[in-house]
Amino acid sequence: MNVEQILSQFQATGLETCFHDRHINAQIYAGLNGRNWSLKDYEARGGYSALRKILGRDGGEGLTQDQVIATVKESGLRGRGGAGFPTGLKWSFMPRQFPGQKYLVCNSDEGEPGTCKDRDIMMYNPHIVIEGMAIAAYAMGISVGYNYIHGEIFQVYERFQAALEEARAAGYLGDGIMGSSFNFQLHASHGFGAYICGEETALLESLEGKKGQPRFKPPFPASFGLYGKPTTINNTETFAAVPWIIRNGGQAYLECGKPNNGGTKIFSVSGDVERPGNYEIPMGTPFAKLLELCGGVRAGRQLKAVIPGGSSSPVIPGQLMMDLTMDYDSIAKEGGSMLGSGAVIVMDDTRCMVKSLQRLSYFYAHESCGQCTPCREGTGWLSRVVDRIENGQGREADLALLDNVAGNIMGRTICALGDAAAMPVRGMLKHYRHEFEHHIAHKTCMVGAYA
Amino acid sequence: MKLSLSDATLARFAQEVAKFPADQKQSAVMACLAILQQEQGWVSPEGEQAVADVLGMPVMAVHEVTTFYNMYNQKPVGRFKLNVCTNLPCQLRGGQQALEHLEKKLGVSVGGTTADGVFTLQPSECQGACADAPVMLVNDRHMCSFMSHDKLDQLIDSLRTAQA
Numbered sequence: 001m002n003v004e005q006i007l008s009q010f011q012a013t014g015l016e017t018c019f020h021d022r023h024i025n026a027q028i029y030a031g032l033n034g035r036n037w038s039l040k041d042y043e044a045r046g047g048y049s050a051l052r053k054i055l056g057r058d059g060g061e062g063l064t065q066d067q068v069i070a071t072v073k074e075s076g077l078r079g080r081g082g083a084g085f086p087t088g089l090k091w092s093f094m095p096r097q098f099p100g101q102k103y104l105v106c107n108s109d110e111g112e113p114g115t116c117k118d119r120d121i122m123m124y125n126p127h128i129v130i131e132g133m134a135i136a137a138y139a140m141g142i143s144v145g146y147n148y149i150h151g152e153i154f155q156v157y158e159r160f161q162a163a164l165e166e167a168r169a170a171g172y173l174g175d176g177i178m179g180s181s182f183n184f185q186l187h188a189s190h191g192f193g194a195y196i197c198g199e200e201t202a203l204l205e206s207l208e209g210k211k212g213q214p215r216f217k218p219p220f221p222a223s224f225g226l227y228g229k230p231t232t233i234n235n236t237e238t239f240a241a242v243p244w245i246i247r248n249g250g251q252a253y254l255e256c257g258k259p260n261n262g263g264t265k266i267f268s269v270s271g272d273v274e275r276p277g278n279y280e281i282p283m284g285t286p287f288a289k290l291l292e293l294c295g296g297v298r299a300g301r302q303l304k305a306v307i308p309g310g311s312s313s314p315v316i317p318g319q320l321m322m323d324l325t326m327d328y329d330s331i332a333k334e335g336g337s338m339l340g341s342g343a344v345i346v347m348d349d350t351r352c353m354v355k356s357l358q359r360l361s362y363f364y365a366h367e368s369c370g371q372c373t374p375c376r377e378g379t380g381w382l383s384r385v386v387d388r389i390e391n392g393q394g395r396e397a398d399l400a401l402l403d404n405v406a407g408n409i410m411g412r413t414i415c416a417l418g419d420a421a422a423m424p425v426r427g428m429l430k431h432y433r434h435e436f437e438h439h440i441a442h443k444t445c446m447v448g449a450y451a
Numbered sequence: 452m453k454l455s456l457s458d459a460t461l462a463r464f465a466q467e468v469a470k471f472p473a474d475q476k477q478s479a480v481m482a483c484l485a486i487l488q489q490e491q492g493w494v495s496p497e498g499e500q501a502v503a504d505v506l507g508m509p510v511m512a513v514h515e516v517t518t519f520y521n522m523y524n525q526k527p528v529g530r531f532k533l534n535v536c537t538n539l540p541c542q543l544r545g546g547q548q549a550l551e552h553l554e555k556k557l558g559v560s561v562g563g564t565t566a567d568g569v570f571t572l573q574p575s576e577c578q579g580a581c582a583d584a585p586v587m588l589v590n591d592r593h594m595c596s597f598m599s600h601d602k603l604d605q606l607i608d609s610l611r612t613a614q615a
Contacts, residue, residue, distance in 0.1 A: 012594065
């Protein structure tokens, strides 16, 4: 066997993470098997009919730009990348009459620890992203777009490029799409290892061929984006939700979820469950149900804690988590955390929270771009202090120090990475302070062996 | 010494440049550096200069990119660069143990290259495949999923044989 053949034996197949029958009312992952990613298969699933519909190429009148945006507003779709900002509202910020070039960007820089949903969308259903982007481009009068894909998932980048070629050849991208006057050129671009580029303005800098350091906002990308031009950026899953909304209507989408939290959402479940993977379920599904879909906590162990929305979101104790539903409002208002990107990191009763935080704090220190002093210095400080507590060298004043450093990062940086580093620290201290105190007082862990 | 790029390499660069507006060639720098690394194994100062010349940008601006992003090799690595994710979701499913297993198996410590120059072992931050943990990236472009100790052994042994 040659090297390529050897390596391909170890490539993910999607069987465990995506092609299981444990989704509920799936829209984005519906009907996928790993072999049916191509254009013909997508069309057979009804693909590109939403684009056909808005362009009036299905025998109907078509939809105006305002109608498309109104439909997306009605759907209650909120950004799936982490912030949960209403998508229709974001689209309405684009100055459609701007005379120069405008850009559409898809944020596929999926690097929030715990998240791997966009990877499976682009690998196994890439055309749904292309169609969603084409609809968005139409609604906002945009003729050029880029999909910026996480550098570590190169096979996904190649798959997406192959899908782009198919879409161009079939006339779904390019000039005069389906005989209309709508033009849209879409290209794929890739990162090369920088968590910060998931931040939208850092992503734009990277797309411009620079180091990915976030920009001060305002101005927001809608007025000063890629190459200084008006730009709309949405997450991969957000675009992937759009074709279904256009086909079935905003109201139908909203009814899939719960008020103010429309539609389905893909949750990437990792950590101590029997079956880690991606699960597409309606917004508002109880966490207990999601855990059941994952086969529950690993055999013989109890649920201890859940990080509900990617590593940046504050931890929630298992007992409280079991009473929450998986939607923006429940996780925020009742859980005091964030739904974020939908990355659910499950930890069982053998896990030491000091050790868990140690790894996360190291990550943020490693990935701070260095632009803002509170983050550059503060993330390193947090990491070093948690490190020494874990290693049995903690001092009595360290918990107050951690809280103080976290407080001095939050709200004092250009982008959200600083807050993202501080919030897990505060969440851990809020719910698991006793474990940190034990480490400091006894120089050892109270949880026992870290499996 | 000046690095001269082959026509094939220049053609690959051109494909990347063509994605961007004519006055924004710099946007292709990440892809061009990744191509160079794939072909040469690392990004040398001469390589940075060659990319700068093709894209019409200052070599320092290219160097800023090389040094900012984790995946560019700023010095030569082994024939196979192995990056094992040790971030929390992977750690919960044996990511750290996978890294330590490879240390023993290869007889190198993290960051090192085997004496025969075949393997370089590095940790990495989140690769975006958390449900497949433990995961490992080989030469930037090939992700390997569910890497139990058995599968790690199998992969290393197969690569050694293929390399010999």
